[in-house]
Amino acid sequence: DQQVKQNSPSLSVQEGRISILNCDYTNSMFDYFLWYKKYPAEGPTFLISISSIKDKNEDGRFTVFLNKSAKHLSLHIVPSQPGDSAVYFCAARRSGGGADGLTFGKGTHLIIQP
Amino acid sequence: KAGVTQTPRYLIKTRGQQVTLSCSPISGHRSVSWYQQTPGQGLQFLFEYFSETQRNKGNFPGRFSGRQFSNSRSEMNVSTLELGDSALYLCASSATWNQPQHFGDGTRLSIL
Numbered sequence: 001d002q003q004v005k006q007n008s009p010s011l012s013v014q015e016g017r018i019s020i021l022n023c024d025y026t027n028s029m030f031d032y033f034l035w036y037k038k039y040p041a042e043g044p045t046f047l048i049s050i051s052s053i054k055d056k057n058e059d060g061r062f063t064v065f066l067n068k069s070a071k072h073l074s075l076h077i078v079p080s081q082p083g084d085s086a087v088y089f090c091a092a093r094r095s096g097g098g099a100d101g102l103t104f105g106k107g108t109h110l111i112i113q114p
Numbered sequence: 115k116a117g118v119t120q121t122p123r124y125l126i127k128t129r130g131q132q133v134t135l136s137c138s139p140i141s142g143h144r145s146v147s148w149y150q151q152t153p154g155q156g157l158q159f160l161f162e163y164f165s166e167t168q169r170n171k172g173n174f175p176g177r178f179s180g181r182q183f184s185n186s187r188s189e190m191n192v193s194t195l196e197l198g199d200s201a202l203y204l205c206a207s208s209a210t211w212n213q214p215q216h217f218g219d220g221t222r223l224s225i226l
Contacts, residue, residue, distance in 0.1 A: 032212065034214055034215075036217075041219070042219050043118070043204055043206075043217035043218050043219045043220050044157075044204070044217045045217070046214045046215070046216055046217075049214050089157065091157075095211075095212055100159065100162075100170050100172075101147050101149070101159030101160075101161075101162050101170055101172060102147070102149075102157075102159060102206075102215060103159065104149075104156055104157035104158075105156070106156045107156065
């Protein structure tokens with residue numbers, strides 16, 4: 001049972017435009033969410049996170065939105081740059097005693113077209 | 115600041131052997147987690163250590179084990195290797211459990 005789902009395996013966006021990557025989760029116990037970017041032959045690089053007490057978090061060109069009622073989060077990249085071409089993973093975890101590791105989605109391959 | 119360091123980067127073993135992978139976390143980070151990445155299953159949580167204690171374990175057989183030392187460095191061990199253990203093994207560290215995890219570049223394990 002996949003608790004974190006990224007339904008778009010790939011996404012192509014023109015340079016300078018907005019990239020929107022989506023992620024859905026099913027476990028209502030998740031309260032901390034993260035986005036990672038991964039290039040081939042490298043480990044995932046942390047981008048941005050959000051706690052369930054917030055609905056938005058910004059860091060430069062990256063903004064993450066959380067809709068708890070819909071169990072949905074999205075990552076917005078504005079403006080998109082060629083170096084943003086990578087695989088993006090959504091991850092979630094539950095906090096508190098006995099917290100588990102991160103549960104990852106299968107990833108979305110973002111391709112920025114010049 | 116040095117990142118998470120994993121050794122070796124590549125490893126080739128045969129079925130039935132055992133293997134030990136090493137991870138040095140970011141300086142000051144006390145939490146270390148291990149993940150397995152395969153094309154079919156994606157990134158899956160193996161286990162998490164904090165202050166030398168295993169806090170959580172994912173849904174993997176007992177052949178997969180780990181430990182953490184007093185300097186926060188961690189090792190994971192896989193015994194009686196199977197073909198399906200071929201994967202990228204990633205280590206991640208964080209200052210505490212509720213801080214973002216930062217990943218190393220992984221160890222690529224191939225089982226022949």
